[in-house]
Amino acid sequence: MVKKYLLAFLCLMVVSSLWGCQRETKKTEVESEVTETQIIEDSSKQMLVAVNVDNSTSTLPFASVLMNRSQFWGGLVFQGLLISEESINNVQLDLCQEYNVAPNGKTYIFVLKEELYWHDGEPLTTKDVLWSIETCLSSQEVNGFIKKGLQTIIGAKEFEAGVVDYIEGIEITDKEIIIKLEEINSDFLATIAQVPVLPKHCFEDSENRDISQSSFWQMPVGSGPYKVVKNIDNKDALLVINELYSGKKPKIQQIRYKVLENPGVDDFDFTITSDPDVITWYKVNSSYEVIRTNNLYYRYLFLNVDGKDKNNKGNFDDARVRQALVLGLDREKIINEIYGGVALNIDCGIPSTDSWYVRKDVEKTAYRPQKAKQLLEEAGFDFDSTLVLTRYHEDERSVKLLESVAEDWRELGIQVEMQPITNKETNKLWVDTDWYDVGLKNLAAVDYDEWYFEYASDNQMWSVVLNNRTEFDDLILQLSNAKWVHERERLYEEIQKLEIEHSFKIPLAILPQYIIYNKDRLSIPDISFPNLWYYFDVSISQWEIIK
Numbered sequence: 318m319v320k321k322y323l324l325a326f327l328c329l330m331v332v333s334s335l336w337g338c339q340r341e342t343k344k345t346e347v348e349s350e351v352t353e354t355q356i357i358e359d360s361s362k363q364m365l366v367a368v369n370v371d372n373s374t375s376t377l378p379f380a381s382v383l384m385n386r387s388q389f390w391g392g393l394v395f396q397g398l399l400i401s402e403e404s405i406n407n408v409q410l411d412l413c414q415e416y417n418v419a420p421n422g423k424t425y426i427f428v429l430k431e432e433l434y435w436h437d438g439e440p441l442t443t444k445d446v447l448w449s450i451e452t453c454l455s456s457q458e459v460n461g462f463i464k465k466g467l468q469t470i471i472g473a474k475e476f477e478a479g480v481v482d483y484i485e486g487i488e489i490t491d492k493e494i495i496i497k498l499e500e501i502n503s504d505f506l507a508t509i510a511q512v513p514v515l516p517k518h519c520f521e522d523s524e525n526r527d528i529s530q531s532s533f534w535q536m537p538v539g540s541g542p543y544k545v546v547k548n549i550d551n552k553d554a555l556l557v558i559n560e561l562y563s564g565k566k567p568k569i570q571q572i573r574y575k576v577l578e579n580p581g582v583d584d585f586d587f588t589i590t591s592d593p594d595v596i597t598w599y600k601v602n603s604s605y606e607v608i609r610t611n612n613l614y615y616r617y618l619f620l621n622v623d624g625k626d627k628n629n630k631g632n633f634d635d636a637r638v639r640q641a642l643v644l645g646l647d648r649e650k651i652i653n654e655i656y657g658g659v660a661l662n663i664d665c666g667i668p669s670t671d672s673w674y675v676r677k678d679v680e681k682t683a684y685r686p687q688k689a690k691q692l693l694e695e696a697g698f699d700f701d702s703t704l705v706l707t708r709y710h711e712d713e714r715s716v717k718l719l720e721s722v723a724e725d726w727r728e729l730g731i732q733v734e735m736q737p738i739t740n741k742e743t744n745k746l747w748v749d750t751d752w753y754d755v756g757l758k759n760l761a762a763v764d765y766d767e768w769y770f771e772y773a774s775d776n777q778m779w780s781v782v783l784n785n786r787t788e789f790d791d792l793i794l795q796l797s798n799a800k801w802v803h804e805r806e807r808l809y810e811e812i813q814k815l816e817i818e819h820s821f822k823i824p825l826a827i828l829p830q831y832i833i834y835n836k837d838r839l840s841i842p843d844i845s846f847p848n849l850w851y852y853f854d855v856s857i858s859q860w861e862i863i864k
Contacts, residue, residue: 375544376551381529382513383459389589390740392852394539398427399510401853403845408510422501427494433515434561437546443489450518454750458529462763466508467500503800542567544630552576587834593657599833608832612849613762618823623784637696639820645689645729655717660715660826666768667815675810681817690729703732708757709743719757747778
């Protein structure tokens with residue numbers, strides 16, 4: 318039976334009257350001042366979209382779009398200066414009417430459209446754009462692709478570090494944003510296309526720029542084609558057409574976005590999900606189309622190389638111990654028993670489904686428990702010590718995943734203890750590292766660089782866990798500066814080999830997201846859904862309810 322927590326989602330729009338940015342409320346129902354005539358109650362005029370929440374929560378995923386703007390609603394509510402097409406590096410205009418790049422390739426000028434407005438009627442200005450870029454740099458919970466790209470702006474790193482209170486390389490006028498880079502960055506336009514422009518006036522009372530916990534996200538204010546006008550307990554929301562939208566208006570006038578209590582019984586038109594049970598169930602339903610996307614959603618283990626305390630310090634210093642932990646994991650079992658066969662088995666940061674994948678010696682990564690025991694003995698592993706495993710996801714599948722890991726390692730003679738933490742305590746993983754040895758983590762990555770840049774010695778979080786190891790720094794720097802595909806392919810080949818040699822992280826699976834939609838009731842354009850962790854044009858103006 319399909320798991321309980323899918324989300325229904327959908328579209329059709331109307332103009333909003335002003336509701337301002339007062340987000341602080343103790344009511345269970347948050348609602349804007351939209352008249353009854355503006356809301357179409359006829360269910361035949363609504364498109365219900367079920368959105369999986371990975372079984373970790375029974376609420377809508379209204380959350381900060383700095384980390385993941387790609388959640389379908391985020392692309393409908395917010396805009397950027399530019400927007401990516403199916404390829405992240407192919408961009409088109411969004412809030413801009415034009416942009417220009419200087420001959421030296423290091424100066425960009427973005428010109429805003431005339432008469433841009435937020436959903437609450439306030440003007441959208443270049444000050445909002447500047448504030449949004451500054452917020453992306455100063456906040457901790459920001460997509461790594463965005464952060465990396467913005468750091469190439471002159472003075473961005475100094476601003477991020479708090480040394481200065483402005484970014485030297487950005488100037489604004491009434492209509493222009495001029496950005497100067499320290500060096501040529503071939504991905505900079507793609508970076509700008511992923512930066513969500515947020516309403517500065519809605520956060521003026523915030524104590525800092527780390528806005529992920531703001532109540533703003535209960536009723537977010539954007540400038541996109543749809544605006545949120547109702548949100549009941551963060552389980553049932555209504556979005557309507559934004560008549561102030563500067564682009565082409567959608568045909569679908571209203572979206573109902575809700576948690577489905579009985580998926581498979583309750584009806585819906587569209588969902589994005591990575592839940593194996595849901596995917597399997599709808600694959601056999603003739604009314605629904607099920608499409609696998611090429612998103613990068615990693616599940617992996619990371620090793621606290623420095624050890625959790627003085628007694629265990631040094632357990633992971635020997636690469637043979639780390640390699641043994643890889644060889645001692647039955648990842649095929651994980652894929653089939655925990656993920657129902659819908660996940661991808663990986664042995665490094667690049668899946669074998671990609672053209673950049675380089676075939677490696679499978680003996681270094683395949684399940685070989687006897688070889689793992691031999692390596693542990695050769696390395697003088699302390700079998701009297703206990704490895705502490707932790708996780709911060711509380712869903713049933715994450716629990717089973719870590720239990721499967723513990724079971725395999727116990728077969729090697731390793732003593733294992735599990736000490737989970739909550740989502741709210743995740744900073745303990747990077748600040749307080751003296752209590753655990755191995756952590757289970759997710760990573761929603763825009764590209765492979767995000768996976769590999771975690772190895773950099775100047776990565777604020779990972780440098781603590783990896784004890785400031787520098788083995789990857791040279792290759793990471795070369796990847797940052799690589800301009801051509803063949804150059805990147807060569808560097809990916811080298812970094813894959815280095816990754817397997819050191820085994821600081823242990824890839825378990827890539828869990829793809831799947832598009833599921835009711836083809837009997839919904840018509841969508843013929844587009845290829847790419848990596849859904851980045852924001853791209855879904856051609857929402859061409860979507861139609863056909864029944």
